[in-house]
Each structure stands twice: as C-alpha cells, then as structure tokens.
Amino acid sequence: MVNLLVSEGYRVLTARSGEEAMERLEGSARPDIVLLDVLLHGGGSYEISRKIRRQYTPIELPLLFVAARTTPADVEAGLAAGGNDFISKPLDASEVRVRIRTQLAMKRLAKEATASEMAFLQSQIKPHFLYNALGTIMSLCYTDGPRAGELLAVLSKYLRIIFHEDHKEESVLLYKEIELVRAYVDIEKERFGNRLAVEIDVDERLMSFKVMPLTIQPLVENAIRHGVAKKLNGGRVLLSVQRRGAEVEIVVEDNGVGMAERQVRDLMDAAMDASDGVGFANIAKRLSHLNGSRPLIESAPDVGTRITIRLPIKDD
Template sequence: MWVLTFMLGISILIAIYYKMNHTDSFAVKGTVDTEESTVGSRGVFPLNGEWEFYWGQLLEPEDFKNGVGAPSYMVVPGSWRKDIYGQKYPEYGCATYRLTLTNVHPGVIYGIKKQSIRIASKIYVNGKLLIQSGVVSDSVKGEDMGNTPGAAYFQADAEKIEIIIQVSSHKIFGGGIAESIYFGDQQEITSFFAKNIVHDMLPIAFSFGVAAVYLIIVLLIPGYYKKEKASVFFPMGAASLALINGTIGERIVKYILPGISAEALLNLESVVICMGILSVMMTVYHLDKKFISTLFRNLVLLTQGLFALLYMVLPAETPGIRTLFIIIDLLTLFVIEYRVFYLYIKRTALGITGIEHGLLVLVLYFIDVYCIDQMVFTRGLIGNDRMSLISSVLYIFVWVFLLTYRYHAMFKKNEELTVALLESNYNMERISNHAERSEIAFLQAQIKPHFLFNSLNSILGLCYTNPSKASELLWHLAEFLKSAFDIDTTSEFIMIESELESIRSYVFIEKTRFGKRLEVEMDIEDSLKQQRIVPLLIQPLVENAIRHGALKREEGGKVRLSIQKEEGFGVVAVYDNGPGFSPNSRTRLDRKTGNTGTEREGVGVGNIKKRLMHHYGEELHIEEQEEGVKVWFRFHLEEEDGHGKGSNCG
C-alpha cells in the first residue's frame, strides 16, 4: 500500500513541477513582436525563447552598429551548454546575448526584471547600461561574481528595443541566463518585483519562525531536550534551510546584508549546507540509533566540520573542489536515506512507530525533491527553482508534524504513567494506613503478662483486706483492658480525653501496687481535652517514665504529665525524676535533635517517633534534665472546622 501511495505522491509532484516550470516561448531567432496576441494579453511576460548568442565575446552596443558575425541562437532561460543547433559549449567562459523587441509604444516607461544570470552580467537597453551585477570578464582573474536580482526602468524612444546582455562564468559551472528575463511597463514590473520578494520571503519566514518556536519549546519545557534530543537539532536544520533559501531566488540575504559580496554569499551558502546536512543526520540519529551507526555519525561530523572550515577560506576559483564536496554531501544524504528507506521496506522493529517511520521517509523524500530541483535548475534545464521553495516548506511541515506527533505520544505516555503512579501511591497509602492501624492495634493489645498477673494478685490481696479498694482496682483494670482490646482500626485519631482515661486507669493500678513509691501529677489545659490526636502517643511515654524512671529509684519517684498550648501548637511533655541515662546511653545522645537510641525508650517509642513524623512532621524529643528525663513533642491543633493544620485528619 505504501508503494502505491509513494508513487502517487511522486506523480502528483511531477505534474505540479512540470506545470510550474513550463512557460511559453516568445522569442524567435532573436526577435519578439510585442503586438502578438500571446504577448499583448499579458501585463508582464518572460522574454523566453531563442536569443542571439555570441560565444567567447563580450560585445558592446557599438559593436553591433559596426557589424558582427552571424549569431548562433540559445534558448533562454537555461545554461549555455548547447544551442538550438546542437552545438555544445564549455561550462566556463563568457558570451553575449541579444534580443530585439518590436512594435513597442514610444514614450511609455517600461521595466526589465533580471532574476539569475550566472555569474556576472551587464544588461544594456537601447545602448545604455541599465543593470550590472558583478564584473564580467573574458578571464577568471578579471571576473567578480555578482548574480543579484534587480530591475531597471527606461522610456522607449522608438518602436524597437534592443537588449544586450554580457555574461561571464569562469568560477561557477553552467553559465548563462538561468532564469527568465521579464518585460513590462513600469508599474507592472514594480508590482511583479515586489510579489517575487514576498513569494521568496514567505518560506524563509516560515522556516525561521518554526526554528524559533521549536527553540523556545526546547528551552522552556523542562527536560524536553533530554527526552527528545532530535528536537534540539531540528531548529538548526530549519534555520539552515531558511538561510539556503535566502541565497537563491531573489537573494533575500542581500537585502539583509547589503554589503556582502557574491563570493562571501557563495561561501555562506556552502557553510549553511554543511549545517543542514549535520542537522538532518543528527535528527535522524536521535530518532533511532539503528538508522545511523556511531562511526558513520562521527565521520559525517568530522567531514562536514572540515568542509565548513574550508568553505570559509576557499576562493571561488576552485570549482573542482567545491564540486567534490557537493558529491560527498549527496553521498552522505544517500546513505542516510538508504538506511531509512531500507528499514522501512523491511518493516524492521525500531524504537519509533510505523507512522513516525513513514513520516521520516516523507521528510527525506522532500529533501530529494529539493536537491534534485536545485541541481536541475543549476544545469539550466528548468527556468526557475520554485519547487525548491515549495518542497522546503513541505519538508519543515512534515518535520513539525513528526516531532509534534512524538511529543503528543510522549505526553500521553507521561500522563498514563502519572495516573498509574497516582494509583500506586493511593494503594500504597491505603496499605500504609492499614499497616499503621494494625501496628497501633498491636500496641494497644500489647499487655505484658507480668503486669496483668501482678494486677490480679493485688486485687486478690485487697479482697481480704480492703474489698472496696479491690472493687475500685478491678474497675480500673477493666477500663484499661477495654481501651486495650476495644480497638477501632478504622479511626486514625482519638480525643485526648479518651487517651487520658486510659492513662488514669493505668496510673491508678500502678499506684495501688507501688503505693507511696509512685507519685503522678497531671497538668492538662482544659481547652485541649477535646482536641483529636493520633492514638497511643501519650500513654506509652507515661508508662516508660514510670517503669524506666520513677520506679528505678529505691525510694520511688515522681512522674508529671503536662499538655499545654504553646505558640499555636499543643505540647505534650512527660517528666520523671528517675536516674536518667546510664553512662553508655549518655554517649549516644544526639546533640542536634535531643533524641536517643537507648534502653530508656522502651517498647513503642520508636513507633511514636515514626508516627509523629508521618502525621505532624515533628520529632520526639528526649532530654536529660538535672534530675531525671523530659520527653516531649508538639502536635498541630485542630482549627474550628475540625481539620488540623498540617495533619492528615479530617
């Protein structure tokens, strides 16, 4: 299917190509009758056809008055390779063209529009020099390259106009009047000239505009150039093509750089061609490295870099070397295109999709059209290079479509990955929350056997000595066990008052067991009792302060629990007047955070640290006091709507 599509595309382009390059011929044996219907019906018409041709001579208007030999006839536009009789001429040399227009209107101001005459020329109209481009000469030393488009105006003083054009081309092969010479009245020629400039400016502006936009995209989208390295070289290619187009046709570059010489313009064009080939090669290389090997890439980088340097210093009198460079450039493009076409035909599995591969084939096809059109035009086989401009626009357009398609695919893939990542994070959060609730449930249910055994023994003993006290102790044990086993694993937060009830029951049991050896104080700000907090943050700290602090003293000790509001935070602090840290644990005190990794932490403190950081982003602080230890942390207070600032509650 792709073969038929490809052939159809070629057929359509050939038809358009022929239509755009086919022009009528008006000159017959060096004469144009302007009253003929085919001429008179046109405002501006090309002076195409058979011009008088004098090879190897640079004839002045006076020479024709004195008489010259019989002319040959050369078809214009075209190179001087062969006249209408089949006589062949050298690629390099000089010649004079002559055309006579009859039946013009005296007194009317006419204009003549010159396009491309390679490579230096003088145009005389009725014996007066109107346009000069470069310096014509019968030798290479005297020639100065020109070939700049232009227009000139004159008033007809008779019914006949004589046009004489001297042409020399000793430095560039294929001399002659490459493009049509146009004739018409002043207003029409002026309008025609302006339209030509606009016509040539549009594809140049389009190419530069696309290059600028893509360069901005590459610079502004974070990480885009790393993911799509082909996009980095595309702006260089688009800008190179714009500059190349600026050196052909109306030579737009000459309007931007009016002082640039024709030789410098030729060198600029050659350097830009090197840049263009490099951009094509690097763009294709980064689309998929199976297209081009690293060795070939490095070889092209070396040769094109060397060519660019040589072009900047080579004089124009080295056409042989320039021709060799052009052949190498064409071979480079051929190798790239062969690999891309071959892998496309073979349907080789690549890192790009079939659509992207097909678009790349189309891109390279338009490069071929551009190059072929320029070569055919240079040889004088066609009268203009409009197809080059059209194919350059199509080349840029398909590149943009290809890279945009890849960016869209990349964006879609990133979007899918983002959704998958969000789903994964959501699932991980659910698993994490479930695990945390399970861990809390485990901590709640972690009743030490000896604690339960000792509590029951105390109750049993009191049953004989103080039954009412035994009953009260049994009630507190039941409340404590209720808080331990009545687990709501679906809730992440509880009221501070609920945890305080569990703490009071635990403290009552321990005070009953140890009597005056244990003293516990609570200083709780009333407004904080209804605040919600992550469960089991306070009770384990009180338990550790009793077990590892106060009760480590033979005479007993004191524990104080404080919950106050400070600087917009709730602050929980547990103090004990126990023996503090042992010498070994003291050396492990973290001076930056005040946290330790010691035996004083007891069961559950590591879990408290983790949950504090997860829910509040806060640390658990363990500080050695002058007497005993202080353990404290901050938590975010809930606002009036019930949602804690910075917490996950609600």
C-alpha cells in the same frame, strides 16, 4: 501540568522557587505528593529534594522529578537525592496520571499496612502489668476488701478502654487518652505507694482535641517503669498537655534515673529504624507517619527524663 491535575480532581499548590516550595511544605496542610522540576528556577532542585528527605521519608511524602532528560545517570542522581520516580518532558497526560496514581497507591498501601501493624501492637496487653495489677488486688483482698473492689473496677475500666477502642483509627479524643492514663496510674500508685507521685496537668479546653490512640499512656508507663521504679526512693511523674500557639504540647517528665546522652541517641536511632514498632519506637513511628515530626527526648543520669511531643492544631 496544573490543568491536568486539576481536571483529575487534585488540589494543586504551586511554587516558583525552592524557597517557596519549602514554605509550602512547612504550612499546616502538608501535600500528599511533590512534583519537582529538575530545571527549577534558580537551580538547586536536588538540594531541595535532599532538604525534603531530611524531614520526610519517601513513603510519607513521595517526590517525582519532572525532567526533559532521563538518562541512567540522571535517574541515578535523582534517586540519590531522594526522588521516588521521574516524569518525562514533553509531558504525556497518561504517563503523568499513571505515575502519580502509582505513588499515591503505594503511599496508601504503606499507610494501611502500618495501621494494621499498629492495631495489632496496640491491642496487646503487657503481661507484666496485668500480672502485677492482679497481684496487688489479690493482696488487698486479705487486708482491704473495699479498696480491692475499687481497684478491680479501675482495672475493668482500663481493659474496657483497651479492648473496645478501634485501634485502626488515626486519632481519638484527648479525654479518652487521659481516662486511660488515670486508670493505669491508679493501679500503679497502689503498687508503689509513697514511692510514686503522679501529677496530671491538662488544659480542660483541649479535651476534645484529637491525638493518636495509646500514645500518652505508654509514655507515662515508661516514665514509671524505667525512670521512677528504678530509683530506690521512687519519684515523681508529670504529665502536661498545654496549648503553645498553633500546637498542642504533650510533655511526660520524671525525676527518675535518667539516661546518658548515648542512651538517648541510641533510643532515637532505634525508634526511627524499628521494624517491630514496640514501646517508644511504636509512638515515634506513628507520629512520623501522622505529621512527619519526631518526639524530643531530654535526659540526664540521676536527673530524669523529659519527652515532648508537639501536634499541630488543625482548623476544622
């Protein structure tokens, strides 16, 4: 099997036990597909499959069982454990090639479909923000012309970033995301005045780090709209981007109205099941497709909300 795959141009990682296989998956370079022998040394192949499925969907990480017996009952058990397909023993080179290529093609098509969906969603300007921004600028035209001009320049910058970025890209430099956040915050601070305070704490050494496009700004927007804006006296929003070991930690925190435990649970469930992919669901969905991770939400009523995203630092 290894010789066949190498001859096809694949880079192959091997593991002789379930524990070693999980260690491989937890490494920095996640494989594109897993082949798992049903008669794994030490047993437990179906349990290993179930562990993999707790972390990755069948599209994110296809799993093929290699088995000498593929009766309907065997196939049903394998699929129930999270397998995508079976490869029969004794191995037939043509069958191995076709089944692996089919799974990788399905994965690629799903990824392209998701990218197209996200490109459409990301290109949309939320009408309420545009209306509010223009309304704020119009009111300033009668009282503070120079400031109105400044905000028009900021809004122009915001729209230029939104419209000119290629949203099919999986990643952009962090400094572009921060530039978008600052443009958005400048306009919102004019609207809310003293009711809104925003602190941005970003490690300058990470400005060339690549992140998913339009990930941070929507989180900041949600913190303002759903957290601080709903509080009578307003509040504070903190954006922090720091390195933590082999990861970059992105935190958006507010001291707004917060959410109950059930609201947090419903939000996460909706994000994982969402088919339309808007708002937080959009971000959670893209993050899952990117590296299989999930955003962390911590919240309490009248205390505020903290959302944390961790991205691995990949060596070039």
